[in-house]
Amino acid sequence: MNALTLSCYAPDNSFVPDSLVSAPRHPALLRRSFRKTFPAAVRGEGVYLWDETGKQYLDFSGSAAVNFIGHGVSEIPAAMAEQARDLEFVHTSQFTTPIAEVYAQELLGFAGEQFRDGAVYFTCGGSESVETALKLARQYQLEVGQGERHQILSRTQSYHGSTLGALSVSGNRRRREIYLPMVREFTHIGIPYCYRCNYDCTDGCRNCGQEYAAELDTAITASDGKVAGFIFEPVSGATLGAVTPPPGYLNSISEICRKHNVLLIADEVMTGMGRTGKNFAVEHWGIMPDILVTAKGLSSGYAPLGAVIMTKKVVDAIANGSGAFLHGFTYNSHPISLAAGQAVLRRIQKQNLVQEADSAKPKSPAENLDTALNRLRSLSAVGDVRGIGLLWAAEFVADQQTKQPFPPQLNFAGQVGQAAVKRGLLVYPMQGCVDGTAGDHLLIAPPAVITRDQVDSAVEQLGDSIEEVSSHIIWSAARFNSSRDHLGE
Ligand SMILES: Cc1ncc(COP(=O)(O)O)c(C=O)c1O
Incomplete structure (x- = not known):
C-alpha cells in the first residue's frame, strides 16, 4: 500500500517529523471499501451509466434496486429546480408546504383503498422510514391504551436498514455482528426460504408456509402481551435475494397479527413503487398492512426520499389521542426531495411502468x-x-x-x-x-x-x-x- 507521510504532534505535544510518521494514503471521501477501486460515475441515461473514462455500463440492478424510471429523465431535475427556486426548505415544526400536502394525497391514492384517509410521513430514505415505522407502532399502542407493547418482532435473514433500530429488527448477520452489543434485540422468527427449507415443501410449500406463520403466533404468545408490531419484507430483498413467500403464508401472518392486535408493518423499501409488477408487493397476496414503508424507487434515486404510509386506524389513534407524533428529522418532508418523488410518481403512472415490471404480463x-x-x-x-x-x-x-x-x-x-x-x-x-x-x-x-x-x-x-x-x-x-x-x- 502507498504510504503518505505526515508531520504531527505526539501526545506530549512534542513535534514528530514527517519522516517518522506514516499513514495509509486514502482519498478524503470515506468510501465503502479501502480494498476496492471505484470508477467515478459521471452520467446516466435510460438503463446506462458512464464513468469518467467513457466506459458504458448497463445498470442491470438499478444500482441497488433503486432506479425504476431510468437514468437522466430531465423532467425530474426540472421539477426539483422549480421547487428549489420557489422554496428550498422550511422546518416541519413551523410550516407545511403545498408540495407535501398534494404529493402525500397522490401517494395515498397509489398505495390503494386500504390507505384511504390514512397519512404519509416523508423521510430521507429506507432506514429513516423503518425507524419511523417502529416508533409509530410503539406510539400507536400507547395511544390505544396498550402501553406494555413495545417489542417489534421480525424475521431472520431480513434486512431493514443500517441505523441501530433498523439493525435490531434485521437478520443480516454480517451487517449486524459488530454492532450487536449496541442494539436492543427482540425475537426473530424463521423466514420461508424454500430452496433450503426447514420444513417439508413437497405439497408446493402450503405446509411450510403455515409452519413458519405458526412461529409468529408462538412468539407473540410467549411475549405475554408485549408485542407492538411485526415487520417483514413481502419479497426478501438483499439478504436472501428475491425470495417470494409460500402460498397462504402472508395471509396467515396477517390474520395472526390481527388476532393479537399487533400492527403489521410491510417493509417495501425495495419492493414498493412498482418494482414487483404491482404498486406495492403486498397486493400480490391481497394482504393489508397497517404501516407500509417505502423508499428507493419512490424517488428512483433522483433525491434522498422515503415514506411511511399509515392507515386511518393508525393516524386516528394519534390524532384523537395525544395529538402529536413524538418523532422528527430536520429534513423530513424536504420540498426538493418531494418534488422529485412527485415527478417520479407521475412518470411511473404516465408511462405505465408498473405494467412493464409485471412478469405475468405477456411481452413485458x-x-x-x-x-x-x-x-x-x-x-x-x-x-x-x-x-x-x-x-x-x-x-x-x-x-x-x-x-x-x-x-x-x-x-x-x-x-x-x-x-x-x-x-x-x-x-x-x-x-x-x-x-x-x-x-x-x-x-x-x-x-x-x-x-x-x-x-x-x-x-x-x-x-x-x-x-x-x-x-x-x-x-x-x-x-x-x-x-x-x-x-x-
Ligand atoms: C427492505 C429494506 N429495508 C430498508 C432498507 C434500508 O434503506 P436505506 O439503505 O435507504 O436506508 C433497505 C436497503 O436496502 C431494504 O432493502
Missing part, C-alpha cells in the same frame, strides 16, 4: 427477464433462480444436487460481479443467504425502461461472467489437486 420486459434468467439454470454453478416482476436473484452453488454453497472466502458472487463489470454490466452481488456467512447470490433489478433485447443481451453477458468465474475456479482446483498428487499427498 419483466416477463422476458423471468424467461431469460431461468435459462441460467443450465449453468452448473447456478442453483436457484427466483423472483417476481423486476426483482430477481440467482443463487450460486458448488454442487447443484446437494446445494452445497461455495466456500465464503471464494466470494463467488463478488467475482461474478467483477467479471460482469469488466463487460460493462452492473449487478448486485451478496453473500450469506445460506446461514448469514455462506451462500452467494446476485440481485437483478433493472429500471422498468429496459427493453426485451437489452434483457437478452444482459443475461447472456451475465451467463458468460458466471462461466468465466466457474472455469477459473475449476482450473484452480484442478491445479491444486494435481500439485497434491505430485507431492504424493
